[in-house]
Amino acid sequence: MAKVPDTKENLMKCTCGACPSHDQCMKDKMEGLFCARGKSTCAVTRNGCICGGCPVASDYDLDKMYYCETGAAE
Numbered sequence: 001m002a003k004v005p006d007t008k009e010n011l012m013k014c015t016c017g018a019c020p021s022h023d024q025c026m027k028d029k030m031e032g033l034f035c036a037r038g039k040s041t042c043a044v045t046r047n048g049c050i051c052g053g054c055p056v057a058s059d060y061d062l063d064k065m066y067y068c069e070t071g072a073a074e
């Protein structure tokens with residue numbers, strides 16, 4: 001597992017926008033790339049997490065989920 005850089009390239013690969021937990025609040029604030037940027041400022045309701053299938057997760061060997069709630073990958 002590695003720290004994820006907050007880059008435009010990683011943001012483009014982030015699949016959070018297609019996740020059932022990515023709610024209107026997150027969309028309004030254009031939030032994503034939580035594994036690099038840290039927790040959402042929105043109240044997170046866990047409706048599933050698709051980080052496991054995200055290319056950023058494989059690029060950086062991420063093994064957790066719900067970074068929007070728990071904060072950035074260490």
Ligand code: SF4
Nearest residue numbers: 014015016035051054
């Ligand atoms: S691992 Fe999750 S939070 Fe990180 S870029 Fe992919 S979908 Fe977004």
Ligand code: SF4
Nearest residue numbers: 016019049050067068
């Ligand atoms: S971190 Fe996981 S649960 Fe949160 S929005 Fe991204 S894919 Fe969904």
